[in-house]
Amino acid sequence: MMMPGALSGIRVIESTQHLAGPSCAMFLADMGAEVIKIERPGQGDASRILGKLQNGESPMYTVLNRNKLGMTLNYKDPRAIKIFMELASESDIIVENNRAGVMDRLGLGYDAVRQVNPQIIYASLSGFGQSGPYRDRGGYDTIAQGMSGIMSATGNPGAPPAKAGVPIIDIGTGLFTAYGILSAYIHRQRTGEGQYLDMALLDCAIAFSMWESAAVFSGGEVPSPFGSMHRRNQPHGAFKTKDGYFCIAADQQHHWKRFCELAGLEDLIDDPRFATNRDRVEHLDDLQAAMEAALVHKTSNEWNDILSAEGIPCGPVYRYDQVFDDPHVQHRQMAVDVDHPKAGRITMTNTPLKLSQTPGQVRMPAPTLSQHTDEILRRLGYDDAAVAQYHDEGVV
Template sequence: MPDSGASSPWLEHEGALEGLRVLDLSRILSGPFCTMILADLGADVIKVENVEGGDDTRSWGPPFQGEDAAYFHSVNRNKRGIAVDLKDPRCRELVGRLAATADIVVENFRPGTTARLGLGYEQVRAANPGVVYVSVSGYGQTGPMSREPGYDAIAQALSGVMSVTGEPDGAPVRVGVSGADLAAGMWACIGLLAALRAKERTGEGQWVDVSLLDGQISWLTYVAGGYFASGKVPRRYGSAHPTIVPYQAFPTADGYLMVAAGNDGLWRRFARAVGIGDLAEDPRFASNPDRVRNRDELLPIIEAALARWPAREWGMRLADAGVPAGPINTVDQALAHPQVRARNMIGEVEHPIAGTISMVASPLKLSATATAIRTAPPEHGQHTDEVLGAMGLGATELAELRDRGAVR
């Protein structure tokens, strides 16, 4: 992989999805996160918002940047935005025409909503047989809960993810970011890219059905595997790992240090580095299964040893010893981390109202077809005239639609 600095040669190339058109009917987080990934990769994403207020997240602040919330800006860069009233027959017809020319359609309404608007999969497919149509919902298109609205926190709760998140004696807690929404957006990307590959072979598009709950169930992986194997219901371990010890956050002289001694060799290095080398071969702790069985005896010894130095000092000492460990950064510390900066994970874009906006960049590093932050998140209705005008609408009709509140 080439050097990832600002002078990297891949910044000069077109995106991997250049030439693909995406009609984005989604809002809030799961769908917009999916379509932002596609836009970062070079796809032409046309975001459709309602006339009154637009995407809900435009008002999800403070903080605001210009007229819109920072939340909206975080997942809507590199898109063109139009604002239309989908209850208006003419606007529905126009959006249907956009869908008929799109390679991909992404929506995250409650199942059945787009069909009532004339924009469901079967309706779009009738005019565009090759379309890859992506639906992200709370519970999927089938099953007894399919028509219920989906929310990130409820998916985390129902999936069991919250039951294994939090301190052992505390209440269950949700993941600190909206993991169900973000996971669903990523699964949607994986599914639609697979569908595009299948289309190359068959010439046919298909419907990609992703749910927040399914995505969270998929995340259970080894937690579910442990339950299947043992019949024991998994419980909360705080920052600790249920089957690896030591693998958790420990208090130090000034803060918390995360340690990940994932095998017996790392355990021995760790023990020597923190001054408890005599325990490395202790029969109670010699192997990982031994340490898991005897974690309640071992952890207080480790805590006492680590209390002697600050977290960053331990981080350096353990790094020198080849042990994975590091202080737990706050968000500002993480965003300023030298490795994060070296990987160009913070980008900037000029917004016509908000000025310079900083944002988290794409984590994808492609050597020949780079991702890029090209354009700011669209203002509400910024590209309505541009997009509809390209479909043949003249200034007179656009003015009439705007006068009756059907477009912005």
Template sequence: MNKPLEGIKILDLSRVLAGPLGSMQLADLGAEVIRIEAPEGKDDIRHWWPFVDEESTYYLSANRNKKSVTINLKKDEGKALFKKMASKADVIIENFKTGTLDRLGLGYETLKQLKEDIILCSVTGYGQTGPYKNLPGYDPVIQAVGGLMDITGHPDSEATRVGTPVVDIMTSHYVAISILAALRKRDMNGDGERIDLSLLDIQVASLGNIVSSYLLKGHISKRMGNAHGNITPYETFQCADKPIMVAAGNDRMFYQLTEMMGHPEWKEDPRFKTNADRIENRTELRELLESEFVKKGADEWEELLSSAMIPCGPVNNVEQVFNHPQVRARQMVQNSSHPTLGEIKTVRNPIKFTNTRVEATSHPPILGEHTEDILMDYGLSEKEIRVLKENGVI
């Protein structure tokens, strides 16, 4: 069965998370993604705890459906080898510090001479321009600088980073989206493209309604814990056993909530009749709701409120997530075979087509696993490959 990106060749020079996650999405959709790594394996993500045998679970999470070739780009022979591969590639992804690719003699203008319609996607912390362009940018730093940390956490606590590397994850989506758009543009007019993605730009753009509230109203949002600044009740409540998240996003849902809790009089209370009223009197409303939620378990409340189509759910840990009946029904875990680990489990790509299966067809590659096979595909002989190895080029 053909996949949407079959026939597209991507050379992935990126490391750690944002770039590799983006190229993995493209690999899941059928692109041939070849990781280009240093022979000594300098990608930090390969060395991050925890490990299964000697393989980092962090690395395994971001690199399925790819191949791995080792090339020393600091050596002239390595640069020549990379150029040979680039001349037949559609896309190159990199996340070196700004200017590094140019200093290596492998910048966009050089790549265009090798292949006029090449697409180069560069991912950096702060972008290719501006006073911060040469600084490194890691996810938690960008969460801080980009405003996300300031609005995350409880009002009386310190600013808090989101529990996952959410800026890297969001950036990976823009990696895939921008490359798909560039490929579409190339199909229409034959032009290549230089893509400049900044983690900070993406974080700022992803503040959503927080940005709109500031730009249009001058409102500076503050931390509100699990509550919502513009809607209530839209937060967690402690039940008899564990917390539950309730998102009564409109008046109808709130009225249904009062019925389910056995207090229909609350919807007639002038303090709570509209969302604006509830925002103004959120402290009093929360106290009333808390006194009721602690009378039943979270699962019991979920069943009761869901029957009235009120969005809600218990606060699950990751084990509970993968035991959740909906997650199991959606088959969000998939198995694949690994040459040293045997059968491994990974989370499934969430895209579900009607006519195309999106799944793990190959394991995250061991460092340099495909070097010899791919170089032979490019016409190198076994002797030439042996010499390159002896000289530390691959």
């Protein structure tokens, strides 16, 4: 049984593609907002062709665009602009991720929309924001990771710069934007005022680096790659075992002592190189070598049983094809099956938002291209003849 969403009754227009914008709108849709995703006629979102297609449908597109209605508009036609503005006049939020200035040139920017809806909350996501010397550049997750310093601090010591294994900046910008939108919505409830959000991938990437930047601002070290190891706490990272790698976070002193006892490394407890956390960080290479000399005699599963039974924080290093077999992940229902009209039954990552009264939910599959165009046009008052005409003439 589907429970009412916390954002039920809120309407969002999404004019985005790729990842950052669609993820932002997905977060709102998962919480019950009605999201109308607008795409280009005949082509749609660029992510529709990514990955191994299932009956012509992309698994990347289907997860990012679940819980949304889908329509197409040809922004080169003034009639499509009129339709957009009619939707905008009845909506609460607009999310777009074109390059800076594109929506303004189309007549669909914030200044134009607030003429028909002064309370609109309008969020623009771009690589570098709406101001500054780089505003006209295209931006991507990888570029933001590079320019924010994240890439320089990721990977193994001495190896080339590495990006995170998941698109953290695209998805993180989506999260930051959703957070900003909801803040603006609360402000609007109090004052009646709408407002504009200028969101940049680079800004959000730098915001993710608050921990590392603090070291630089304080005159400390410039963060460098540490592999899976923690820069300031040890032992804390992925260590080699008999059959792979296993994560151990025994940096608190009582955990460190108990780990040594369980691993048969009692002699390390009084070793001055490892006496305190700061000592262990300073002598990380020696620490890792000493620990792995013991850890390689048992499998990761064996160490998981031994250490977790004693309350020492630890866990396996899974491949993505192993994650969803874990009984705890299954209990938390972090995978969900959805019936799609073309792709059939598909499995996707579920929302992690488990609110007691209004949890996030996957209520419906991603739309096929232009699936709800006719329904939305009729909702705006267009009759069957006008809808057919607009299809024939490439307006939608």
